[in-house]
Amino acid sequence: MQSIVSSHHLCFAPPPPPPVLGHRLICHSLPSIRLPSHRSPTSLRLFSCAAESEMAAAAKEDGQDLRIPKIASSIRVIPDFPKPGIMFQDITTLLLDTEAFKDTIDIFVERYKGKGISVVAGVEARGFIFGPPIALAIGAKFVPMRKPKKLPGKVISEEYSLEYGTDKIEMHVGAVEPGERAIIIDDLIATGGTLAAAIRLLERVGVKIVECACVIELPELNGREKLGEAPLFILVTSDAA
Amino acid sequence: MFAVENGLQGDPRLQTISDAIRVIPHFPKTGIMFQDITTLLLDPVAFKHVVDIFVDRYKHMNISLVAGVEARGFIFGPPIALAIGAKFVPLRKPGKLPGRVISEEYELEYGNDRLEMSMEAVKTHERALVIDDLVATGGTLSASINLLERAGAEVVECACVVGLPKFKGECRLKGKPLYVLVEPSQLD
Numbered sequence: 001m002q003s004i005v006s007s008h009h010l011c012f013a014p015p016p017p018p019p020v021l022g023h024r025l026i027c028h029s030l031p032s033i034r035l036p037s038h039r040s041p042t043s044l045r046l047f048s049c050a051a052e053s054e055m056a057a058a059a060k061e062d063g064q065d066l067r068i069p070k071i072a073s074s075i076r077v078i079p080d081f082p083k084p085g086i087m088f089q090d091i092t093t094l095l096l097d098t099e100a101f102k103d104t105i106d107i108f109v110e111r112y113k114g115k116g117i118s119v120v121a122g123v124e125a126r127g128f129i130f131g132p133p134i135a136l137a138i139g140a141k142f143v144p145m146r147k148p149k150k151l152p153g154k155v156i157s158e159e160y161s162l163e164y165g166t167d168k169i170e171m172h173v174g175a176v177e178p179g180e181r182a183i184i185i186d187d188l189i190a191t192g193g194t195l196a197a198a199i200r201l202l203e204r205v206g207v208k209i210v211e212c213a214c215v216i217e218l219p220e221l222n223g224r225e226k227l228g229e230a231p232l233f234i235l236v237t238s239d240a241a
Numbered sequence: 242m243f244a245v246e247n248g249l250q251g252d253p254r255l256q257t258i259s260d261a262i263r264v265i266p267h268f269p270k271t272g273i274m275f276q277d278i279t280t281l282l283l284d285p286v287a288f289k290h291v292v293d294i295f296v297d298r299y300k301h302m303n304i305s306l307v308a309g310v311e312a313r314g315f316i317f318g319p320p321i322a323l324a325i326g327a328k329f330v331p332l333r334k335p336g337k338l339p340g341r342v343i344s345e346e347y348e349l350e351y352g353n354d355r356l357e358m359s360m361e362a363v364k365t366h367e368r369a370l371v372i373d374d375l376v377a378t379g380g381t382l383s384a385s386i387n388l389l390e391r392a393g394a395e396v397v398e399c400a401c402v403v404g405l406p407k408f409k410g411e412c413r414l415k416g417k418p419l420y421v422l423v424e425p426s427q428l429d
Binding site: 076081092093095096097101102105129130132133140142143151172175 | 263265268269275277279282283284285288289292311312313315316317319320322323326327328329330331333336337338339340359361362
């Protein structure tokens with residue numbers, strides 16, 4: 001196992017502007033992506049960035065975190081799932097790779113430990129896999145954000161748009177308190193609809209969103225734009241050819 | 242088998258865990274006293290106790306695979322897997338897992354449901370642990386055992402945070418031992 005000899009500094013440079021698109025890209029028309037799978041070695045463009053004025057500034061270190069290419073290569077891409085035209089980013093293969101899974105959690109924990117974060121909110125269901133280990137390691141509570149009718153007792157809910165129709169996510173009343181500092185975790189950000197709804201839910205009860213954190217971003221879908229003031233931290237992107 | 246029957250009698254962590262679980266009466270339907278573990282997740286000390294107890298039990302059992310049942314098994318399984326150096330395998334509702342899957346049907350009170358696992362998840366003869374938050378009828382855990390055994394794994398044990406009292410003693414599910422931390426909490 002490779003050990004990281006240099007310390008992992010956070011990148012605080014502002015992100016480069018997203019590519020200007022002549023038309024609205026939707027998931028169906030996503031061209032072949034550059035994110036490597038087990039089976040096909042392809043070049044990988046890595047992009048890891050965050051900007052948060054409350055965190056101490058630190059210079060970006062030259063050279064990448066050596067853990068990230070291994071994490072990226074552990075993610076499997078399944079074409080035409082759940083429907084034709086969609087390239088599904090399958091993190092279950094990352095979970096089968098003990099080193100990659102540990103590295104993923106370690107990177108997030110290194111970033112969020114000691115920052116006064118008391119809430120890790122995870123979006124059902126894959127956010128439930130990544131959120132709790134991070135919460136435990138940084139001493140924060142884990143708050144599940146669930147599909148409707150799953151949480152017992154009193155909930156607040158937030159609606160968000162899908163391609164066709166709407167969906168809702170819910171959180172327990174009393175799970176969080178005003179003034180708490182939170183991160184929101186999911187495996188992937190695509191259009192940003194779910195994360196934006198999670199942000200709104202937490203902000204409605206007075207929680208400060210320090211950052212949204214995902215393993216994977218699909219930047220062509222411009223999910224970042226839906227997040228408002230909340231920064232986004234990701235480990236790997238899938239990139240148009 | 243409950244933790245108190247197996248070396249943890251008097252361990253104050255068990256009371257902390259039990260106290261952190263909230264009871265919601267008549268959810269999802271009348272007559273059911275729902276054991277809500279989300280309040281345990283809001284208590285980092287209690288949540289850590291759960292993980293620590295399971296990790297202490299399983300870290301020297303040569304377990305290379307932890308399977309967690311959707312969705313609350315996804316919360317408890319990964320921290321255990323990470324701590325013992327095992328891989329995590331999600332067992333999911335139908336249609337969620339991409340790629341090739343095997344599926345197992347099981348009975349609900351009314352009707353049936355199905356659980357799926359990726360065909361690539363298991364190497365033959367791997368030693369596996371199954372995790373869920375709670376065991377009631379044992380239907381879901383039994384389906385999980387079937388999935389893992391069909392794929393060639395050896396299920397060492399099933400582990401749950403909460404279990405009905407009928408699982409005391411040498412109670413087994415499909416011949417596999419069951420390890421439970423606490424009985425259901427009562428309403429105050």
